[in-house]
Amino acid sequence: MSSSSAASIGQPPPPAPPPEEEKKCLNSELWHACAGPLVCLPTVGTRVVYFPQGHSEQVAASTNKEVDGHIPNYPNLPPQLICQLHDVTMHADVETDEVYAQMTLQPLNPQEQNDAYLPAEMGIMSKQPTNYFCKTLTASDTSTHGGFSVPRRAAERVFPPLDFTQQPPAQELIARDIHDVEWKFRHIFRGQPKRHLLTTGWSVFVSAKRLVAGDSVLFIWNEKNQLLLGIRHATRPQTVMPSSVLSSDSMHIGLLAAAAHAAATNSRFTIFYNPRASPTEFVIPLSKYIKAVFHTRISVGMRFRMLFETEESSVRRYMGTITEVSDADPVRWPSSYWRSVKVGWDESTAGERPPRVSLWEIEPLTTFPMYPSLFPLRVKHPWYSGLACLYHVESKISVVGAISLHYCC
Amino acid sequence: MSSSSAASIGQPPPPAPPPEEEKKCLNSELWHACAGPLVCLPTVGTRVVYFPQGHSEQVAASTNKEVDGHIPNYPNLPPQLICQLHDVTMHADVETDEVYAQMTLQPLNPQEQNDAYLPAEMGIMSKQPTNYFCKTLTASDTSTHGGFSVPRRAAERVFPPLDFTQQPPAQELIARDIHDVEWKFRHIFRGQPKRHLLTTGWSVFVSAKRLVAGDSVLFIWNEKNQLLLGIRHATRPQTVMPSSVLSSDSMHIGLLAAAAHAAATNSRFTIFYNPRASPTEFVIPLSKYIKAVFHTRISVGMRFRMLFETEESSVRRYMGTITEVSDADPVRWPSSYWRSVKVGWDESTAGERPPRVSLWEIEPLTTFPMYPSLFPLRVKHPWYSGLACLYHVESKISVVGAISLHYCC
DNA sequence: TTGTCTCCCCAGGGGAGACAA
């Protein structure tokens, strides 16, 4: 009955207004910050390569169910589909704030594929904001007693400066989350020794977002002087529920049948890419694919580097050696470049690294100059339609070979 | 740091133990009570009719997205598939407690269909427990001040009797929910005038189950002297989130492709039936289908009755008139019996009643005696394989015509 | 009979510095 007269600090924020336009763009900086430093989205209007195999991996990870034998074969569905990327929209799960992207793809028809020339179409670099910080929550941060301890340098860099003539110095922070919901916090500099703390408003945020120790929060102070606030839940095992809408088998079939149908009719189809659930990106820029598959020679025994995200959401290189080049799934997906490289990892933490990677994920240490490789790595395999045309593309590549191709991510 | 020494009343119950066996049967009484009085599940081992069209309706309702034009046609997928029902398991969503059933179906091959005779295979009547009560929560029940007001007759009938020599009479109730999690409540008879209340433990339950005014709780006192506790969330609009795993288009395609593949290979497939999300049951006992389609004559203008669940989760008959008999979706599903009857409803609350129903849902007021109708209603339509064989079945039906066929539900 | 209100009282949580890693 109490009329909420004042939107005072510490009040739970009103629920997000119902999205009038579903397509409403959410903040791209924040999305990328939540997605992590290695995630990049291809540019709208460019051509990409879609791997149903990788999509299948994501669905398997999301439904906690590996694909089994009951899936029909789609003989007309190649392991990779070259597509026009018509649309990319960024989203975040309303319940969990988990970021994901929706992409509308249209497989090229053979004619279009032959018309192709190699553009310098790379993805949008996952532009990590400059003025931001990310902290993994401690037990104290999430406990019922007290607020959030802000790392000193982070507070000084990212938060608006405090008026230190006050005793103690304090201010109200207003930050918007990925759904554009406003959260208010009391930011105070106190204690002995002095430290930055978020007090009032913090516990409401923690419980609303269901944060626990080990999860991360990140604050961004952008060019428009907006304070943005994102979360990253720690990758809890078994966090994704199997849907009660459709069996995981039917989901797998749906993904494959939708892609096969789109390929057969050259019509658009829609996929979701879930960066933090999916083991690997399965829609990559065509140019990145071409560079990796046709312009990089690799061989067994070759050393390589590969980027991974660290616990603290920065980037680290891991070293490894190529041990084999073969089909990841010779039965279902013969002659696929998806995870065609079997690798060994230098470090003993290799349990967390994938045993198989794709060519475009790795950076071989011995590189060849950028000229068309007339003898691609795996000539023994028959070429699929999508690949056959790429051959023709290559002769044009040499012309534009001087153009510096920069990796996405 | 406080060691939880006592599992005293009012403590939040421990989280459900990780299900060691996914297939673990949950309480059937409770499942049916939560599902509602009209829901029945076909018996394992019997034959059923599966309607991809109805399944599609459920997926559309669950994803909040109607099927649009991008769905490929599956010319070999008939509007109804006669299947052997190999397995039915009852489940409840871990997050929301929403009940659903998983069924494993295997389409009969033509040979099996011809071998068919009409068994008296009806579904398991949704056995509503005798000793139970269901109450829609009031604002006071869910407010932070005070507990749950138990209707007097309900408390006397369903709860263990109180010792009225005590002042005030009170006891500890232990009830198990659908996940077999224990909840403890203080049951007390006090106030002026006297009434039954659940106090300690109630608010923990309300917040754990995220109950709000308008939702319902139900208590069952079964033959084994167990107290069971179920919830039914009010049908909130837009409650089901669109999944970020697979696009709704791909889900629709998946459902159809999975059924088509199973029909083509006579292999098993798995579906989820979500009684409270799905507009109508889409897996029904074969015998019920045959009786409705072949042994009931209906015509335009005919009056009929149909059962609906009321707000208070009891059953009510609504009256209507048949206005048309036609295909619900002539383009995608021609010659389908799914919602082939267009109806008008007597009451002005007709907005909530469906404009189209299926034959087996209604009870025509003018019934004909039970003999084979040699001229089924819609002879103009070509018969699908699944139906053609039913013709042959009919001659055998007449032999067993004396067997009383009782409706499921 | 039962839904809502108000009142009372206390447990638990927010907010502070102490202290140590």
Added chain:
DNA sequence: TTGTCTCCCCTGGGGAGACAA
């Protein structure tokens, strides 16, 4: 510099009867 602990104080919620629909 910052994570954890403890202490203090106060709010918000549980638990009671009053009262009315």
